[in-house]
Amino acid sequence: MGGILLLQDGRSFSGESFGANATSVGEVVFNTSMTGYQEVLTDPSYCEQIVTMTVPHVGNYGVNDEDVESSKPQVAAFIARSFSRTYSNFRAEDGLDRYLRRSGIPGLHCIDTRALVRHIRDKGAMKAVVSTDGTPLATLQQMLLDWPGMEGRDLAHVVSTPEPYVFSEGEPSQKQVHVLDGGVKQNILRLFASTGAGVKVFPANTPAELLKDGADLVFLSNGPGDPAALPSMVGEVKKLVGQVPLVGICLGHQLLGLALGADTFKLRFGHRGGNHPVRDLDTGRVEITSQNHGFCVDAAGIEKAGGRVTHINLNDQTLEGFVHEDLGLMAVQFHPEAAPGPRDSQHLLLERFLAFAETNRKET
């Protein structure tokens, strides 16, 4: 079966389809990780995005029940140079094709993904539609016009848990971590829980009071969409600042930045992959990080608010992390939980965040 990718600027790519016969609109982005397509697919931060893997082959090792970052694939559509029907891995439970089909997600392959990546690199991430069900071109064009795009989009509330839940009771002697879920990746929760901490997850619209209650640490999760479109969340975060130790990853990093009064801006084509060098300014070390973000916090705003830059991206010098010791908050833009990607920074989740909670403990 044939399929097509149509971009907002009129460029199109025709190839072969896999996954569901469907039509799906979103922002087309690319990810340079060479492994971990299942983690990528299930990462809620990719909500309403059409993800292109730069690695040529996908499907090679099938899918399993363990390597998931949420309960289901989240991407709008999935693109690679070549989808392999044969899969091989001792943990594989099914093939990628059926996995996507079950979730109604179209896949497109046999296209020049490198040309697509170069196009995105030069023109920026843009609106696009993938169709594998023969929808007429005119309809696709209309869909592109109708789709609002990423900027100004509040998607955190779409992917967040509807109800609070306890991920892990934790050991009584250990910290209680309250997670504000804007699309949290499971591995963040798993890593917190592995330290013995109690982990409780709250919906994105949870008021500050509730979040703070009984927490040693409030964690602001990663998630999709435009942070600037989340004024209510930022408002609640502001109420927490200084009240309870606060840490964040990715979207959480952006929310904390906004709460300090810094601006966020959209990167031309984002950072998505598993090979980004980030310098930890405290230790001087370079960590290879997993990244997935299209928006970025302006470092100047952080410094103006009395915060201190702790991490920078060595590829483009953008802000990757900061701390505000007086106010007891710290955050990183990249993904220390990895999954997929290198685990150089997992120590943040396993140690540093919790230690930070300890040193910034609020007597109440």
Place this chain on the structure above:
Amino acid sequence: MPRREDLQTIMVIGSGPIVIGQACEFDYSGTQACKALKALGYRVVLINSNPATIMTDPEVADATYVEPLSVRFAEQVIAREKPDAVLPTVGGQTGLNLAMALAEQGVLERYGVELIGAKPEAIEVGEDRAKFKEAMEDIGYSCPRAGTAETLQEAEEILKDVGLPAIIRPSYTLGGTGGGVAYNLEEFRTIVAHGLDLSPTRQVLVEESVLGWKEFELEVMRDLADNVIIICSIENFDPMGIHTGDSITVAPAQTLTDVEYQRLRDMSLRIIRRVGVETGGSNIQFAINPKDGEVRIIEMNPRVSRSSALASKATGFPIAKIAAQLAVGLRLDEISNDITQVTPASFEPTLDYVVVKVPRWNFEKFPEAKRNLGTSMKSVGEVMGIGRTFSEALLKAISSLEGGYPSATDFTDSQLAAALSIASPDRMAAVFECLRRGVDPSEVQRSTGIDRWFLGELAEIVAVEQQLQGRFLDGVSDEELRRAKQTGIPDAHLALILNCTEADVVERRKAGGIEPTFKRVDTCAAEFESFTPYLYSTYEEEDEAGESDSDRVIILGNGPNRIGQGLEFDYACCHAAFTVRKAGLTAVMLNNNPETVSTDYDTSDKLYFEPISKEHVQAVIDREQPLGVILQFGGQTPLKLSHRIGPVLGTSPDAIDICEDRDRFNELAQRLGIRQPEGALATTVEEAREAAGRIGFPLLVRPSYVLGGRAMRICYSSQEFESALGEALEASEGNPLLLDRYLEGAVEYDVDALCDGEDVYIAGIMEHVEEAGIHSGDSTAVLPAVLLSEENRKEMVEATTKMALALGVIGVVNLQFAIHDDVPYVFEVNPRASRTVPFVSKATGVPVASLATRLVLGEKLADMEQELKNKGAGYYFVKAPVFPWARFPGSDVVLGPEMRSTGEVMGVGRSFGEAYAKSQIAAGLNFPEDGGVFLSIRDRDKTELEDIARSLHSLGYKLWATTGTHAALEEMNIPSQHVFKVNEGRPNIVDQIKNGAIKLMINTPSGKKGLLDELAMRLAGLRYGTPCITTMSGGRAAISAIESLRSGDVEVVKLQELQ
């Protein structure tokens, strides 16, 4: 950290001659290291015995010593050059071993020299398998269970624990030499005994087998600030049990989930830290159980390696260059990525293509040896294919091997089954054939251990083939044709299955707009702009080859290393590229050998990593529209294309044809009055007999159109002739047989010359130490000639001049002569750079390949006077070959007209003896100071015995001899001790070798193949490290070497000193 300021001079150790397991990847890494250190402002001192390397070019290092890689010579270099530090990690196992020896023997301490890159402690943990295993257990990782044994009994004790099948590995040997897999006790005992003999420490490791597990490699780099990155993951297509050097390998790894991959990554980080490699690159090998994901660590190489060269080419990340920078204190994040220019080197390359490496073997040269693959590496070279999919990359790699499309149609089903279960060079073809015959991939998986995913991809290729098979080209749709091309199927094979010509396929493709596009290797999957046109072809939409500011010149490389066509040709190709660049033109390199300097994106302006086939070369020509293509530096591979591509720059295709076509060549030689050995062509037995009768004996018989002396035989009698005839006719496959009078006892010469169509310059006349009849590539050669009369020299110069002018050579040409009864004869003319070009360049200081390129580009010799000055006057230079005997148990060590050496070394000295001595030491032959010398000389050579024997006797050696030789010596009144041949009684010669009574053997073989006891004796010598000289001239040269060594004034020579 900026570069270290406390260091001024750094010594780099090269890897010496090309041997199996250590090839030109170390010229690539060493050259990069030298250049990087020099660019940082250090004074670089280099020692490497291999003259055919770019790294030993005088402009690469500040002080270059082409000297044996032994403590004695390295110490002399250190004493003279006073380096502050030694970089031991870019010269392979050889470099590492020499550095360790310098450390252990106190040389480094004595001269206050620091080891940088890796400290002795780390090298030891990395290299000593027992210590390594302990270290791994220390950090909670497991290696296969194993124990070290020094005797057979100890080995059997360990076997009780590890069980059969067991892996046996001699300690401290390279690339698994002498190791193997034992499936039963008998095999076990044999391999252990053999392994104990081969190990310099007389130890073997007996190890639990994980045969059939999946094999992976990770390339790791670390800087002094403890930043660690992974450059590349490599997955072996062939499972554990087949040496990675003999495996098809794929990058990036294809069948690992992120969880599994990150686990290997985490382990690699901890391993490099635990072993303590402070800076630089290391290679770590893992085995993974396909059933449950269990991991075992196989080994780590604490240095750059063959795999790191591959990883560099696969990713565009120059590991050796960066390793050198890290060794002097730079941090990864202080070094910028050459390709993107804006991002730092502290990142992990990401690939948006697939790379497949396929080994190249030369088993046909060693007919006595088994063709099986195992834990001891046998391949002599490799190719890499790059494609946007695995299948495309694999099929491009296979095209690069120049061996045709994988097919085994003539195999019966049971032959196929055998070819599947026993790994050999034929296995790939067998796998394809099985899939074509409809065998289920799972069945193939079971008998080969090859992962299902790979087999699935192969099955896709077969499906595409079968969809087209037997159809008419006109009936094939554009879609189908595009799909076939995207799959990687070459035009030539499409022509075969569609029953048309390759030209038809090309025409049909072009009509359908199905033409290749070129993509870049850029380390970052196009996330950043790339500034280095490192390209590969594929069938997609967008082309990134880019435009050039100046006219293009394409240089065709030499493809995979193989015996007879190796590093020497890459050397010449690199110089061609450098020169084209210097001329202000755009140098476009086309090659597919990942080990080489020519495939470094720094060497040329544009690099096309492609098969050297009509199809792929033409595609690059179409894209680049060059001034022309230079063929004359890449050996036979590009010459074969001379009539099919163009325009050719330099010597014309017609001249090339004359040299290849016996009749045309004879006619020309006759016209010019150049003498050739009497000869004839014969297609039938009758013709052959008639010619033999006319020419007489001894007679040289060989098939035409074969390379490197394949199936060449010397016949002394009509019986020998009759027996050779059948074999030769068969090998020549319908082509005529060549019969030549064998010039017995003739001295052979190689002449390299430059010609611009008007003038001829003789670059070098090399005299072979061994007589004609021993392949020029396997001969030891000396420059300047020692025995050559002025008259004969003139005659050869004249013949060369006439020949070059008559052919209209533009560039370089090589002639082979032999002087028989004081008369020169010409054997052959090679209208291209020869194997000796780098040697001549080193010995004379005349950059032959570079000048040849300038001639090709239109310059004249008359304008080069300055550069043509021989700077080697006053010195002798000896080139000596190195052989892979130990890799091919059972093959005889006797030299003959079939080339079998893999590499070469050079010795330089004030006298022939000194130069020869150094060359032999560099080649691994150690002349004994005293003890017994064994002589067994065939009757034909007995006239020359007296001289040699008398000299040896007066040098104080005790002589041993077999019956005939002993009798001859008695007659000459030279004392000797009689010793039995193998079948005559005990103690025999083999016993005496084992007992250490005999330290050197001179045995000229009696010629007939069947003499098993001679063979046994030579093999015993090989096994126990007793050198064996098989020619009288070699014996004489050895004596002058020993005399020179005794005199004591053997000194190292700096190439830059020659004037």
